[in-house]
Amino acid sequence: MKPINQTVEHLKPSGIRKYFDLASSMEGVISLGVGEPDFDTPWHICNAAVESFHEGKTHYTANRGLLTLRQEIARYSKERFGLDYDPEKEIVVTVGGSEGVDLAFRTLINPGDEVIVLDPNYVAYEPAILMAGGKPVYITLSQENDFKLLPEDLARAITPKTKAIMLNFPSNPTGGTMSREDYAKLVPILKESEIYIISDEIYAELTFDGEFVSPASFDEIKDQVIIINGFSKAFAMTGWRLGYLLSSAPLSKMMTKVHQFIIMSAPTAAQIAAIEALENGIPDILTMRKEYEQRRNLICARLNRMGLKTNVPKGTFYVFPNITSTGLSSDEFCVQLLESKKVAVVPGTAFGEHGEGHVRMSYATSLDNIKEAMNRLEEFLTELELKRQAELNASVDEIAKEVVILAEEI
Numbered sequence: 001m002k003p004i005n006q007t008v009e010h011l012k013p014s015g016i017r018k019y020f021d022l023a024s025s026m027e028g029v030i031s032l033g034v035g036e037p038d039f040d041t042p043w044h045i046c047n048a049a050v051e052s053f054h055e056g057k058t059h060y061t062a063n064r065g066l067l068t069l070r071q072e073i074a075r076y077s078k079e080r081f082g083l084d085y086d087p088e089k090e091i092v093v094t095v096g097g098s099e100g101v102d103l104a105f106r107t108l109i110n111p112g113d114e115v116i117v118l119d120p121n122y123v124a125y126e127p128a129i130l131m132a133g134g135k136p137v138y139i140t141l142s143q144e145n146d147f148k149l150l151p152e153d154l155a156r157a158i159t160p161k162t163k164a165i166m167l168n169f170p171s172n173p174t175g176g177t178m179s180r181e182d183y184a185k186l187v188p189i190l191k192e193s194e195i196y197i198i199s200d201e202i203y204a205e206l207t208f209d210g211e212f213v214s215p216a217s218f219d220e221i222k223d224q225v226i227i228i229n230g231f232s233k234a235f236a237m238t239g240w241r242l243g244y245l246l247s248s249a250p251l252s253k254m255m256t257k258v259h260q261f262i263i264m265s266a267p268t269a270a271q272i273a274a275i276e277a278l279e280n281g282i283p284d285i286l287t288m289r290k291e292y293e294q295r296r297n298l299i300c301a302r303l304n305r306m307g308l309k310t311n312v313p314k315g316t317f318y319v320f321p322n323i324t325s326t327g328l329s330s331d332e333f334c335v336q337l338l339e340s341k342k343v344a345v346v347p348g349t350a351f352g353e354h355g356e357g358h359v360r361m362s363y364a365t366s367l368d369n370i371k372e373a374m375n376r377l378e379e380f381l382t383e384l385e386l387k388r389q390a391e392l393n394a395s396v397d398e399i400a401k402e403v404v405i406l407a408e409e410i
């Protein structure tokens with residue numbers, strides 16, 4: 001048979017799946033591996049879709065999505081984040097934030113263009129860049145700098161071939177965020193370079209400390225920014241597959257062209273549910289966020305007390321503890337923890353080379369599950385330490401024996 005597309009053939013499978021497959025073959029596993037809310041979609045949102053079926057709203061919508069939904073998105077973005085977008089020309093409703101990632105890259109990239117990606121980063125960016133013919137170029141983020149993007153690193157990474165930078169704050173997997181002051185230092189560099197800024201803001205509503213800031217709130221660079229957002233995380237609507245893109249009118253027009261040919265229009269019932277979410281779902285966001293925050297406080301306190309250095313994330317539902325003190329690699333840590341204590345977490349390396357030394361834990365699970373997982377983790381670390389001590393003692397005994405033999409020979 002003839003070879004298939006070489007880029008697709010060489011894509012690496014997601015490093016997260018392996019652990020899900022292993023975990024799902026075992027009984028009694030507590031998973032801190034999942035990347036989606038444990039809450040079900042609030043019923044009033046589901047009900048809006050149910051009612052739409054009774055009303056026969058089972059047809060395509062406009063390519064960009066229902067105008068009412070776009071108007072609601074515009075109102076919501078203005079009220080919540082101070083962002084101004086025209087519902088007629090600057091908003092496209094997509095099949096999840098995931099389609100947004102694909103549309104942005106397909107629309108911007110010419111073969112060989114470089115796209116700056118932060119390492120560690122969300123798993124879907126690199127494949128999307130490669131499939132669009134681009135070349136990912138990495139900037140390493142460090143725990144010491146709270147996983148923020150620094151201006152000197154940005155300036156160093158930009159070349160004449162750079163087309164865009166992919167940002168995601170609050171970040172999956174690190175939970176890192178960027179403040180207004182952090183972004184202000186990047187703005188002159190971004191403006192001068194004229195590169196596009198793709199900002200995945202899917203966790204914007206899950207910002208616990210301080211305000212959420214979008215790079216598009218800086219007027220100087222607003223036209224360079226494409227915002228990806230959606231309903232999955234904020235409203236616990238992962239299965240509805242609904243997101244949206246906010247950008248300048250010319251970019252929005254081009255992305256709508258791609259969307260029109262590959263999707264036509266996002267699912268109609270999901271769009272109707274999303275209108276209800278934006279009109280009446282803000283209290284739901286606040287309730288869920290409060291619960292996530294409580295869990296975050298618990299998990300971070302426990303991890304740090306166990307000696308796994310963990311930055312307290314200002315957003316998302318992930319923590320990214322440093323596990324180097326165990327002497328294990330990220331992969332060894334995850335496999336051994338799963339096999340011996342039945343707790344599933346994801347190795348940092350699933351999110352990039354510089355995720356080594358970390359694991360990602362999701363706290364999108366109940367407080368009881370988190371407590372039990374932390375108890376098991378504590379046992380795991382104690383046993384690991386005992387094993388290390390025993391090995392150390394054994395090698396000391398070994399050396400002592402050799403010294404005796406040597407002494408006797410002398």
Ligand code: PMP
Pocket residue numbers: 035095096097098099122168172200202229230231232238241242243
């Ligand atoms: N971006 C990030 C950073 C994510 O974590 C996810 C989901 N895990 C997505 C995008 C995709 O979200 P959606 O369900 O809207 O496609």
